[in-house]
Amino acid sequence: MPNPTAAMLVIGDEILSGRTRDANMHHLAGELSRVGIDLKEARVVSDDPDAIVGAVNALRGAFGHVFTSGGIGPTHDDITADCIAAAFDAHIDVRADARTILQTHYDARGIEMNEARLRMARIPDGAVLIDNPVSAAPGFSIENVHVMAGVPSIFQAMVAGLLPTLTGGAPLISQTIRLNRPEGEIAAPLKRLAQAFPDLSIGSYPFTIGGHFGTNIVFRGSDAAMVADAAAQLADICGVAPE
Amino acid sequence: MPNPTAAMLVIGDEILSGRTRDANMHHLAGELSRVGIDLKEARVVSDDPDAIVGAVNALRGAFGHVFTSGGIGPTHDDITADCIAAAFDAHIDVRADARTILQTHYDARGIEMNEARLRMARIPDGAVLIDNPVSAAPGFSIENVHVMAGVPSIFQAMVAGLLPTLTGGAPLISQTIRLNRPEGEIAAPLKRLAQAFPDLSIGSYPFTIGGHFGTNIVFRGSDAAMVADAAAQLADICGVAPE
Numbered sequence: 001m002p003n004p005t006a007a008m009l010v011i012g013d014e015i016l017s018g019r020t021r022d023a024n025m026h027h028l029a030g031e032l033s034r035v036g037i038d039l040k041e042a043r044v045v046s047d048d049p050d051a052i053v054g055a056v057n058a059l060r061g062a063f064g065h066v067f068t069s070g071g072i073g074p075t076h077d078d079i080t081a082d083c084i085a086a087a088f089d090a091h092i093d094v095r096a097d098a099r100t101i102l103q104t105h106y107d108a109r110g111i112e113m114n115e116a117r118l119r120m121a122r123i124p125d126g127a128v129l130i131d132n133p134v135s136a137a138p139g140f141s142i143e144n145v146h147v148m149a150g151v152p153s154i155f156q157a158m159v160a161g162l163l164p165t166l167t168g169g170a171p172l173i174s175q176t177i178r179l180n181r182p183e184g185e186i187a188a189p190l191k192r193l194a195q196a197f198p199d200l201s202i203g204s205y206p207f208t209i210g211g212h213f214g215t216n217i218v219f220r221g222s223d224a225a226m227v228a229d230a231a232a233q234l235a236d237i238c239g240v241a242p243e
Numbered sequence: 244m245p246n247p248t249a250a251m252l253v254i255g256d257e258i259l260s261g262r263t264r265d266a267n268m269h270h271l272a273g274e275l276s277r278v279g280i281d282l283k284e285a286r287v288v289s290d291d292p293d294a295i296v297g298a299v300n301a302l303r304g305a306f307g308h309v310f311t312s313g314g315i316g317p318t319h320d321d322i323t324a325d326c327i328a329a330a331f332d333a334h335i336d337v338r339a340d341a342r343t344i345l346q347t348h349y350d351a352r353g354i355e356m357n358e359a360r361l362r363m364a365r366i367p368d369g370a371v372l373i374d375n376p377v378s379a380a381p382g383f384s385i386e387n388v389h390v391m392a393g394v395p396s397i398f399q400a401m402v403a404g405l406l407p408t409l410t411g412g413a414p415l416i417s418q419t420i421r422l423n424r425p426e427g428e429i430a431a432p433l434k435r436l437a438q439a440f441p442d443l444s445i446g447s448y449p450f451t452i453g454g455h456f457g458t459n460i461v462f463r464g465s466d467a468a469m470v471a472d473a474a475a476q477l478a479d480i481c482g483v484a485p486e
Contacts, residue, residue: 016282018273025287029261039259041294042287044268051284 004064004166006032008042009055011070011080012150015044023152024069031159035167037065047071052083060087060145065166067159070150072139074116081140084147085124095123098138105136131161133176133218134205153205157218160203172201173224175231179238182206182213189237190217197230199223247307247409249275251285252298254313254323255393258287266395267312274402278410280308290314295326303330303388308409310402313393315382317359324383327390328367338366341381348379374404376419376461377448396448400461403446415444416467418474422481425449425456432480433460440473442466 008028014020025042032039040063045051052071059066071080085092098121106113120137123129130139130146132154139148139158148158164172179186183206194202200221207214217234221227235241251271257263268285275282283306288294295314302309314323328335341364349356363380366372373382373391377400382391384405391401407415422429426449437445443464450457460477464470478484 015268016272016285018269018271018276018282021269025258026261026264029259031261033261039261040289042259044285046283 003036003038005040006037006065006067007040007059007063009052009059009066009068010042010044010150011047011052011068012044013046013077015070016046024150024155027152027156028067028069028159031163035163037163037166047077047079049079049083049086052080053087056084056087056145060143064144066145068145068147069155072120072137072147072149074119074137078119080147081122081124084142084145087145088124088142090124090126090142092122092124094118094121098123098129101129101136101138130158131174133157133161133174133203134207134216153207157203157205157216160201160218160220172220172222173227174218174220175227177217177219177231177234177238177240179215179217179240180212181215181238183215186215186217186238189234193230193234196233197221197226200226200230202230246279246281248283249280249308249310250283250302250306252295252302252309252311253285253287253393254290254295254311255287256289256320258313259289267393267398270395270399271310271312271402274406278406280406280409290320290322292322292326292329295323296330299327299330299388303386307387309388311388311390312398315363315380315390315392317362317380321362323390324365324367327385327388330388331367331385333367333369333385335365335367337361337364341366341372344372344379344381373401374417376400376404376417376446377450377459396450400446400448400459403444403461403463415463415465416470417461417463418470420460420462420474420477420481420483422458422460422483423455424458424481426458429458429460429481432477436473436477439476440464440469443469443473445473 008025010022010025015022029039043055045055071078082092102117102121103113123140124142127140127142130141130148132138134154134157146162148155161174183204200219203218205216219227219230251268253265253268258265272282286298288298314321325335345360345364346356366383367385370383370385373384375381375397377397382401389405391398404417426447443462446461448459462470462474
């Protein structure tokens, strides 16, 4: 049987203007190669509804999967979710499941929900949420189109969670430990954990908030007890509570 | 008057497989921003004739300019020139002007012309050659489609020569000095030359050949005498002959 095919759609004026260099295409290309999905085309389009809808419809008809990156944040120019809904002629609004995920995340951090953040809970009817272990705001899959964030650390975390569901592997359980320290300080214990749990995938996703460095460590595996064990060991080493 | 629009087409399996990270899109995006051409879309397609021809025809109809990178080298999978000819329904064969450029370049270096290298002189009828100051094998423009090499140093040198011809500026004269030493050794005299000739663009394009580092220095400007003067000064400093 030939490999499944895929296309990528990068959405964002900042790539086309040269302000930002896209990093997600190269990452996705490597990950798809690894799991045996053939990336056949990639496109970059601007934050323009006609361009996005046109590209989504062209690519989803021509390829087995379409992966998008960008345009699902809180600002007015984040129009990807609405454009995907338009491409599928699907209804879109703030969805309760996505809103709950955001509210829980913000409540735990003392962050206020506002209208802009609520935009990130706009999800088309019928879409399946994609886990965002870094900053909570979910991506989503609708039919063969997988909509993910443009920020590289979030994109990478979403891809890591999504791909096993597309390749027929066992569903993955994930657990995240949030650390208020930079990656460099925890590299050594992480390496020991990775050696102790060879069946788990352990991802490290750095972030900055208010000028401080932090890292989300995401444990993924098909054995829930093993995931919980590894996460608890890291939490114990670092003196934090597992989420 | 609105800015002219453009699209880019990156051609190459090696980008889509994740083996190589494309660098040309980001470079072109920045250069087009600088000269006021709006890059509206970029695509990456594989070394597949239908994909290349389809993308070229879609993009050249939708945008003012199309810039391509990749697939004009000497090997069997370098099919871009033939695909562009097919897209325009133009005749293509080894063209005398391109062959002369290659032959002169190889003769000066004691390199043998062979069938593979001769492929790089295949140019569609009616196309205008794009100068390649790094390794001679030319790109070409046919109507609004500009076909350039994928190797980043060559792509950048071609873009530098091409863009002024698209933006209505005075035509640029270029002269190249080939040095058998790495960029790092000549940075200081180059900086002094750049200061002494503020009206010239001086580009440095490193290469390796047979395990040795070399650098092509390209002087560009609208005043031929000034270009020749600057090139002669560098040749004198470095003890080489201007080409």
